[in-house]
Amino acid sequence: MNIHIEENVNLAQFTTMRVGGNARFFVRVASANELKEAVFFAREKKLPIFVLGGGSNTLVSGTGFPGLVMKIEIKGVDYSGTKIVVGAGEVWDEVVRDVVAHNMWGIENLSLIPGSVGGAVVQNVGAYGMEARETIFSVEALDTKTMAIKTFLNSKCEFGYRESIFKKNKNLIVLRTTLDLKEDSTPRTDYEDVKKYLAEQNISAPTLSMMRDIIIAIRTAKLPQPPLGTAGSFFKNPVVSSEQYEKIKKAFPEMKAYIQGDGTVKLSGAWLLDHVGRWKGVRTGDVGVHEKQALILVNYGSANADEIILLASEMKKSIKEKTGVTLEEEVVLL
Numbered sequence: 071m072n073i074h075i076e077e078n079v080n081l082a083q084f085t086t087m088r089v090g091g092n093a094r095f096f097v098r099v100a101s102a103n104e105l106k107e108a109v110f111f112a113r114e115k116k117l118p119i120f121v122l123g124g125g126s127n128t129l130v131s132g133t134g135f136p137g138l139v140m141k142i143e144i145k146g147v148d149y150s151g152t153k154i155v156v157g158a159g160e161v162w163d164e165v166v167r168d169v170v171a172h173n174m175w176g177i178e179n180l181s182l183i184p185g186s187v188g189g190a191v192v193q194n195v196g197a198y199g200m201e202a203r204e205t206i207f208s209v210e211a212l213d214t215k216t217m218a219i220k221t222f223l224n225s226k227c228e229f230g231y232r233e234s235i236f237k238k239n240k241n242l243i244v245l246r247t248t249l250d251l252k253e254d255s256t257p258r259t260d261y262e263d264v265k266k267y268l269a270e271q272n273i274s275a276p277t278l279s280m281m282r283d284i285i286i287a288i289r290t291a292k293l294p295q296p297p298l299g300t301a302g303s304f305f306k307n308p309v310v311s312s313e314q315y316e317k318i319k320k321a322f323p324e325m326k327a328y329i330q331g332d333g334t335v336k337l338s339g340a341w342l343l344d345h346v347g348r349w350k351g352v353r354t355g356d357v358g359v360h361e362k363q364a365l366i367l368v369n370y371g372s373a374n375a376d377e378i379i380l381l382a383s384e385m386k387k388s389i390k391e392k393t394g395v396t397l398e399e400e401v402v403l404l
């Protein structure tokens with residue numbers, strides 16, 4: 071066996087929320103073959119498996135995980151014209167930095183999102199008017215049911231808002247992705263925070279590298295930075311029917327919302343939690359809601375998973391009672 075399987079490994083250290091119990095078994099895998107070996111090990115022992123990337127969107131429960139956690143460390147960044155093939159274990163933001171340094175457009179607005187490339191594909195990460203799916207050309211994944219490696223072209227990845235086939239189908243483990251970048255493009259500046267920043271700084275035509283710097287400046291000013299424990303937005307922005315939207319709007323005319331092309335409306339979860347639930351900045355002991363962003367739950371030091379889950383459920387309940395809207399977790403609960 072080439073892989074080194076450890077026992078009773080605490081998972082808090084591998085997540086940005088920094089809470090949670092132990093994995094019964096834990097292994098780091100650096101290639102498709104190592105991953106296959108790990109899957110066979112779990113199969114033999116009849117253990118459930120969990121795939122971990124950078125742990126920036128995962129909340130581990132206090133009881134931990136009774137199976138095998140496989141941490142994906144598959145590396146590699148290979149440029150071929152405007153396409154690059156990237157290993158799932160690469161750090162997403164290091165790839166963004168590298169791509170921008172190569173003068174290629176397509177993922178610059180996704181700067182500073184924590185986590186791995188695999189995680190970014192699975193979650194179809196998005197920020198500041200851009201989503202990963204716009205640039206993902208294809209994804210190579212191991213199907214643990216058949217143990218075959220398959221390539222999914224973008225159209226087969228079933229990408230949606232923080233959704234993909236790899237998130238829905240737990241048998242698929244992302245090994246690599248091919249990104250299709252552009253040598254020339256115009257900066258994506260239509261997002262509110264970006265427009266505001268450009269106006270304040272008197273910038274009219276930002277270059278590619280300026281765009282990355284701008285996104286980093288906006289994010290650094292607004293989002294929690296280490297040592298605070300967080301998993302980013304705890305909830306997704308809820309998507310409701312236009313009828314439900316009209317009803318809620320009557321009670322809350324100021325509500326921020328975005329009409330979608332398919333007749334649904336995406337509501338700002340942060341606005342609801344802030345203005346309807348009054349959750350922004352609420353803190354009990356070491357667990358709280360970030361003071362600048364109500365979608366973000368924070369472990370200020372020694373919070374535990376149960377406290378975080380309790381706070382999240384109280385937040386959900388208050389929004390449900392006042393608006394009828396069900397907030398869904400963006401964070402993966404393990």
Ligand SMILES: Cc1cc2nc3c(=O)[nH]c(=O)nc-3n(C[C@H](O)[C@H](O)[C@H](O)COP(=O)(O)OP(=O)(O)OC[C@H]3O[C@@H](n4cnc5c(N)ncnc54)[C@H](O)[C@@H]3O)c2cc1C
Pocket residue numbers: 086120121122123124125126127128142158183184185186187188189190191192193194195196197236242243244245293294300301302303402
């Ligand atoms: C401060 C902060 C800011 C954030 N800002 C944003 C943001 O602006 N936009 C945004 O979209 N997200 C944001 N996030 C959330 C998070 O960074 C992303 O979802 C990220 O892509 C998760 O990647 P990860 O490798 O850390 O995933 P993990 O937390 O390790 O895993 C997340 C899920 O993906 C699965 N997974 C991971 N790797 C693989 C793989 N190779 N194959 C199959 N399944 C896999 C896991 O099983 C799990 O279900 C933020 C998080 C933090 C802490």
